[in-house]
Amino acid sequence: MADAEVKNKTESNLPKQTPVNPQLSAEAESKSVTEDRASPTSDEQITRAKQNGEKWGWRFWTIIGSLCITSLLTAIESTVTSTALPSIANTLNSRELYVWFVNSIFLSSAVVQPLFGQLADVFGRRWPCIFTVAMFALGSGIAGGANSAAMLIIGRVFQGIGLGGVNCLLDMIVCDLVPMRKRGAIMGVIFAVFSAGSSIGPFVGGVLVDRVSWRWVFYIGLPVAGAALVLLVMFLHVEYEKTTSVPQKLKRLDYTGNLLLVLAMVSILIALTYGGTLRPWSSWRTIVPLVLGFLGMVAFHVYEASGIQREPVMPPRLFKNRSSFLAFILVFLHGMILYWVIYFLPVYFQSVLLSSPTRSGVQLLPTLIIVVPFGILAGGLTTATGKYKPFLIIGFALQTLGVGLFSMLDSSSSTALWAVFQIICAAGIGMVSTTILTACQVELPESDVATSTATWGFLRSLGSIWGIAIPAAVFNNRFAELSVMIEDEALRLSLQNGAAYEKASAAFINSLPEPVRSQTIATYTGALKQVWQIAIAFSALGFLVAWGVRSVEMRKTLETDYGLKEKEGKENGGEGNKA
Template sequence: MERKDDLDNNHAHGEPDSMSDDDKSISRQSGDTSGYAILDDSTKDEESHGASPKQQKYGWRFWAVFFGLAVTALISGMEGVILSTALPTISRDLGPGENYSWVVNAYFLTSGICGGATSSDMLIAGRAVQGIGAGGLNMLIDVIICDLVPLRERGTYVGLLFMIVTVGSACGPVVGGAIVDNTSWRWVFYFNLPFCGLALLLLWVFLRTAFKNEASLAAKLKRIDYIGNAIIMGATVAMLFAVTYGGTRYAWSSPHTLTPLILGLLGLIVLAPLFECSRFATNPVIPPRLFANNRTACLAYFVTFQHAIVTYWVTFFLPVYFQSVLRAAPTRAGVMMLPTVTLFAPCAAVAGGVVSKTGRYKPLAVGGLLVVTVSVGCLTLLDAQTHTAVWVVLQGLVAAGLGAVISTLLPAVQAGVPETEAAATTATLAFVRSIATVWGIAVPAAIFNNRFDQLLPGIGDAGVRALLANGKAYERASREFINSFQEPLRSQIVGVYARSLSRSWAIAVVFAGTALVAACFEKELKLRTELENEHGLEKKANSANAEENGTVHKG
């Protein structure tokens, strides 16, 4: 049954007469499931992969919108990792010490000020402001695709956009390294402004959806889950504080570490679920109904979380290996990350096409995660003597596996719920991914810092040990710093960096491996081939214009 039919028969679905127009409009927009049963993946038909999807023809307005989304995705991907090669140089100038990871985490957590920063605190605050906008962009890109494209075809378009995100992610280290090598690092934060302006113009002009929401702004704002967001964000910040400073500024047994860690765990594991399931959360940030009787969606969200952690783990700590162990300049380190873009992007696009063609996502998820787990495990062998071909192949395999998996995540979480829940599932997926990216920086940073401090006695000079202790090894991870010492001290420093990174890769295997196990227990659910919502681009009155400007289904 089409969603419009359901909306036209509100009383049949239990929508009371007393509801205001604003409430009804919001209920429809948010995918209120009072009249829709969540599909139970234990009983869902699984033998439908051979059905031929309807052909879709998209007009020029669709492609204008898609190009605007592509520009947005490119900048979003680049902004997330552009600091991976530039941050050591920025750290040297502004001196954040062990606070360096907050420069990245503030961006993802809240996902002009940065360019004019005169202190590390100002830079962190500026990245937080940037992150507020970027967090919304990352989620809305997926939501717009869900509104315009049927589920079975979403893999192709999501794969293309993730490919573009990956191009941005791969170019980010090169651009960041080139900027700090040749001009002021402040241009790392200025260069994206014209691209954002272009994307804004395209979406403002061409993105006109058929669905009209008549709710007032006050009614819309009332639906936001302020308390749920505050609990989750507060608990996450508390845990990040403990992970970032534990073992460096404070001992792990210190109350300064244990108190925020315990409070954060209680907030995420106990308080947040209790509130989100209560009657006080009318529109929870993570709707419990998306997980009810839906094992595949639960596992897919978990895979998404682990996948994002491993992705940023590799993206931010391979450049540390290149600059500290192989002693590459920032620009060179960015170039050495190119195997990521040459394989991640095409694999994401190909995987999306395979999902659209076959309707199958589980084999790609399992196969990709198997490759990632084995390849990340092999990264533990990297040291100063590793041949170029080895790290190129290993980096490429990791990128290929991660790329293949990323196009399977959205179909997996949406296959077991009705089309009316597309916005809720997409927003939840984006939220899970954003929180995971924070941990993808904080967890490896904590492991690296603690292991480095354990290995410091292997460096013979006490003065050098003082320079690198207590979380300062990351900001010193540069060819300039390491080459300033003579042998054998130089080799000692490089050896400690290599062994610290090896420990970090070993722990990353656990995250990739648990994602692999979870993917093995997903079910292969049917993917819808038609767009069953009231969105899509507006169509003109006459059929010729409708065909040109909208989406035309050909039987």
């Protein structure tokens, strides 16, 4: 699958007489674990050569269109629900469970992505992609009909399983159809559609909560999922290996590795969720799951590297070159900062500026809109110049500046101020969004597209989990410390143990008499200030790590077993692919 004729060029500090090909060991290992696959026929090789052409036919663009519509599922989840969560938490009286409305979907999304990477290699891209959209629809229906916090969390888990597959499979399919040098532009098209949906998401979420019902925050995903299913069934016809029987294919899956990963992630997240809120950080109930979780992660990586599993779900070879290793760290940090911003700016708008959910959604638009042009710009320039490292450095620099400026916001901040601060941070987020996958894959062979994309998706989702859990813990702890300034003891006690987030709404705060209302707003402001100060450290770390990523020449050709499916007897308008 990897193009043996293409050799990546590293920076000039490497000895010239040494053949620079960091893919050799990875390619050899990839060949050894896939020897049971049928060897490509000469017709398949011809197909691959055609797919390296400059033009794409109508079938290519129908697939890209289908992927664009499917990407709206992620847009809906990541933005429509963010402004509605405080109201949902209050309606269902969730108290400390509110964080699981977010963490459940990110946990389930993260842990299934490596598995979907394997499923895509074993069963192809088409049916796993269709399955994930169906799972999202099922979860949306359950969450929309929830009458308790537990039922809502179950629905969110199903949504997360669907989104986990969607997030990695969309990019995986693009990698199968487009050479690396040209991927930035095509991913920019999908990103533009995703961001368009994201830009109206908070507004739609706020309107649904204010004017209809919070349940429609979830029901709105059903027609989008239905449209995506129809398009994928009609147009997503790509190649995959069909000669191996289903039992043989199932034997290739890494069941032990996936189980270790799930158990470790659940254990860590339990500790992060309740540490410092319901339980002190020094409590054995916090320490034990945290230690078990980290030990589980160590056991997972030891097992993956042991050679016991013939095809590990997260092969160690992905991290053996410096650029890929550092790029995967950046993926984690980028996912963290993105959701740190998306989920805690609405808290500022609603608890400090006293905005309604609808207005809060509108106030978040600078972040969501500005991401689009900068993401498209970075993707296009990466395609045109072959350079991706500068956008990582500039992107994290802007993110660091942006979250630092957020710490200056208070109840007297002007519209211009918080809008400009968002624009700065969003520009950095956009630049990294469309270039980071390239940095992860540029020194890996094409045969690792599925596993590297799935690992990229897993680390991004893992970062999202920490990007919710860490600021939530910081916010709750700091709010508890500052709540002494609230004179009303009954109110002060009612805002402990996670209840401060639940009650972060204009309706609640406006119901308080003075001077208690001003004291409560000041407490929210102080807690949020520390949330943003902690964010500076993580974003600055990303800026430093980005300098260590190597600048490597991107491949201009493509070799894959999962390209457009051939149909005999028809030509695709003479544009290089059979129809």
